[in-house]
Amino acid sequence: MSGVPRVVLVDDHGLFRSGVRAELGRQVDVVGEADDVQPAIELITSVQPDVVLLDVHLPGGGGQAVVQAIKTVCPSVRFLALSASDAPEDVIAVIRAGARGYVTKTISTGELADAIRRVAAGDAVFSHRLAGFVLDAFAAAASSDSGGLAGGVKPSFDPELDQLTSREREVLRLIAQGYTYKEIARELYISVKTVESHVSSVLRKLQLSSRHQLTRWATERRLA
Amino acid sequence: MGNVEDPERWHRGHEPFGHWRRGPFGLRHRGSGGPLRRDPADRLAGGVASGVAVWRGFNVTTVRIVFVLAALIPSGFLVPLYVAGWLLIPAAGEDTSIGSRARTDSRGIALAAGLATLYAFLLFVAGVFNDGWIDGYAWPQVVTVAGLVLIWRNGSSEERATLRRLGEPLGSVASPTARTRWTAIRLTVAAALILGGAGWLAKAHESLSLLRPLGAVLLVLAGIVLVLGPWWLRIARDLSLERRARIRAEEREEMAARVHDSVLQTLALIQRQADDPQKVVWLARVQERELRSLLFEGGAPADPGLTLTAGVRQIQEDVESRYGVPVEAVNVGDCALDENLTALLAAAREATVNAAKWSGAGVISLFAEVEPDSVSVVVRDRGKGFDSSAVPEGHKGLAESVHGRMARHGGTASVVSDLGEGTKVSLKMPRSAVDRSRSGSLS
Numbered sequence: 001m002s003g004v005p006r007v008v009l010v011d012d013h014g015l016f017r018s019g020v021r022a023e024l025g026r027q028v029d030v031v032g033e034a035d036d037v038q039p040a041i042e043l044i045t046s047v048q049p050d051v052v053l054l055d056v057h058l059p060g061g062g063g064q065a066v067v068q069a070i071k072t073v074c075p076s077v078r079f080l081a082l083s084a085s086d087a088p089e090d091v092i093a094v095i096r097a098g099a100r101g102y103v104t105k106t107i108s109t110g111e112l113a114d115a116i117r118r119v120a121a122g123d124a125v126f127s128h129r130l131a132g133f134v135l136d137a138f139a140a141a142a143s144s145d146s147g148g149l150a151g152g153v154k155p156s157f158d159p160e161l162d163q164l165t166s167r168e169r170e171v172l173r174l175i176a177q178g179y180t181y182k183e184i185a186r187e188l189y190i191s192v193k194t195v196e197s198h199v200s201s202v203l204r205k206l207q208l209s210s211r212h213q214l215t216r217w218a219t220e221r222r223l224a
Numbered sequence: 225m226g227n228v229e230d231p232e233r234w235h236r237g238h239e240p241f242g243h244w245r246r247g248p249f250g251l252r253h254r255g256s257g258g259p260l261r262r263d264p265a266d267r268l269a270g271g272v273a274s275g276v277a278v279w280r281g282f283n284v285t286t287v288r289i290v291f292v293l294a295a296l297i298p299s300g301f302l303v304p305l306y307v308a309g310w311l312l313i314p315a316a317g318e319d320t321s322i323g324s325r326a327r328t329d330s331r332g333i334a335l336a337a338g339l340a341t342l343y344a345f346l347l348f349v350a351g352v353f354n355d356g357w358i359d360g361y362a363w364p365q366v367v368t369v370a371g372l373v374l375i376w377r378n379g380s381s382e383e384r385a386t387l388r389r390l391g392e393p394l395g396s397v398a399s400p401t402a403r404t405r406w407t408a409i410r411l412t413v414a415a416a417l418i419l420g421g422a423g424w425l426a427k428a429h430e431s432l433s434l435l436r437p438l439g440a441v442l443l444v445l446a447g448i449v450l451v452l453g454p455w456w457l458r459i460a461r462d463l464s465l466e467r468r469a470r471i472r473a474e475e476r477e478e479m480a481a482r483v484h485d486s487v488l489q490t491l492a493l494i495q496r497q498a499d500d501p502q503k504v505v506w507l508a509r510v511q512e513r514e515l516r517s518l519l520f521e522g523g524a525p526a527d528p529g530l531t532l533t534a535g536v537r538q539i540q541e542d543v544e545s546r547y548g549v550p551v552e553a554v555n556v557g558d559c560a561l562d563e564n565l566t567a568l569l570a571a572a573r574e575a576t577v578n579a580a581k582w583s584g585a586g587v588i589s590l591f592a593e594v595e596p597d598s599v600s601v602v603v604r605d606r607g608k609g610f611d612s613s614a615v616p617e618g619h620k621g622l623a624e625s626v627h628g629r630m631a632r633h634g635g636t637a638s639v640v641s642d643l644g645e646g647t648k649v650s651l652k653m654p655r656s657a658v659d660r661s662r663s664g665s666l667s
Contacts (some may be wrong), residue, residue: 087519104513128589132554135593139557176554176649177604178589 009033010015010040011055025115036060041069048074050120052089056083056090064097071098080119081115088133096207123196124203138164171198261316264382270310301364307371325378332377334372338459342367345448486514506548533558535569536592539576547580550587559596566600566652567633571626575603575649583607598654606646
């Protein structure tokens with residue numbers, strides 16, 4: 001990959017697409033736009049962009065449908081989810097489907113371009129809100145464990161995947177408090193690279209953990 | 225003035241009862257002098273009594289007592305007369321009566337006719353058993369039933385609400401969801417009375433002579449059910465369809481009202497304040513929060529006195545709307561509030577307000593996390609910051625009162641600030657054993 005990342009915009013609001021396209025200007029190379037799940041899948045398979053900027057809410061099945069369809073066909077395409085109205089269960093679903101990050105639509109242009117570059121480089125991008133959701137999800141999963149074998153059989157219990165290390169939790173907390181990676185690095189006396197690897201590790205756990213509590217978390221949270 | 229004929233008003237009073245204002249016997253009266261109008265503002269049922277009272281200048285209570293006494297006389301014709309009045313006399317402030325609107329409502333007329341025949345049929349069956357005063361009283365009510373149906377279908381929503389209020393005792397018996405212990409007792413007593421009465425009636429007719437009319441009644445009943453049954457079924461279905469449609473329409477109206485109150489109003493404000501970016505951002509934030517709570521929490525925000533998350537949201541809202549500085553609030557976990565956690569929230573509020581007032585930061589982050597044995601809140605800004613050794617005016621209060629508040633309840637507070645780097649206030653409150661055991665259901 002050389003130069004600016006090639007980006008596809010998937011959002012059902014034409015106004016938002018043209019706004020993002022105009023704002024990002026030359027910082028990225030917008031190679032296509034789509035407004036729904038099916039056209040998006042066709043477009044992405046044909047142009048093979050570096051990053052897809054994907055709205056969580058699409059009329060034809062939500063952003064996660066796009067991620068799932070593309071994952072098998074072109075695994076090199078990376079997804080950055082964004083939404084205006086982030087119900088936790090939708091956001092977690094898109095991330096678990098394979099998106100490399102999540103930002104809100106209120107993000108500033110500079111930060112968005114930065115997030116796209118990060119995702120293109122293979123890093124994970126967590127907004128403060130996503131960090132909160134993830135901490136919440138793992139905390140809920142952990143607390144439902146302490147109550148014994150709730151729900152009976154636990155398929156493929158893997159403590160490495162099902163829990164966050166205290167360092168990872170520390171990093172997520174700081175992200176949730178609005179710290180940038182650089183500030184986190186300074187605060188914890190580690191390098192930015194290490195911060196990035198912690199975040200990527202959290203993302204991997206979030207996507208690979210087979211724990212059903214994690215998938216159920218969102219719905220439970222909504223009911224509570 | 226009251227006695228002067230006003231031709232224009234006379235014409236408007238074209239309703240059947242309009243000319244009554246001169247009095248049935250051509251007598252002058254001491255009433256309003258206007259046409260007879262029901263008075264919806266002072267109503268127990270249709271507002272007919274108060275209308276008559278105003279029209280003729282009587283005392284309302286007197287008219288009501290006369291009405292009730294008259295309604296109780298055996299022939300019972302005054303009740304349908306009252307309903308007819310409700311139907312035919314326009315309400316004050318309206319041009320047309322319910323009856324004139326009902327003329328075009330063909331389904332309503334069919335429904336009224338159907339229910340009236342059903343009622344008449346029931347009376348017919350009952351009449352075989354007894355020819356007493358109940359029978360004579362009940363027949364005029366055929367008209368009442370039809371009239372009430374037409375009022376229900378064509379009256380304004382206020383009229384419907386009144387009818388619903390009058391019918392509530394009956395409805396609570398019929399609806400299985402509204403059944404309480406009290407209605408169960410009432411039902412039992414009613415059933416006992418009805419059975420007792422039926423037994424008594426049967427006894428009075430002597431056992432054998434009862435059988436013959438009973439057999440005939442059963443035959444007629446079977447015939448009528450065969451002929452009219454499908455029609456009644458359709459009426460019942462229409463009724464429930466109509467109810468559902470009305471509920472849907474009401475929900476849509478409510479949603480539209482809320483969107484109008486919030487979103488459209490805010491959009492209008494944003495257009496007018498377009499040259500003030502700070503104000504526009506603030507308006508958008510307030511609206512976003514409102515809409516989010518409407519969409520994801522199904523209505524009004526939770527009572528801030530109940531949970532930590534609701535309390536944090538309250539701080540966010542208050543600070544954003546009072547100081548115009550966006551607050552990014554993130555909650556991890558939730559738990560019920562006790563005295564200590566309320567103190568924690570108060571300290572967090574103070575720290576957030578301070579950041580909004582003094583830091584000059586564009587955004588404040590407010591982070592609350594519930595852990596197994598403690599609750600922590602972090603308030604952070606990337607503003608001016610201050611030199612901890614030379615505390616400027618205004619920050620002194622923060623350090624003292626935040627520390628004091630937290631210490632009094634067994635918690636800790638730390639304030640870290642550097643000039644040009646911003647300020648971070650970390651608050652931590654241990655959780656009581658009681659609270660921990662309760663939070664299982666909340667987190």
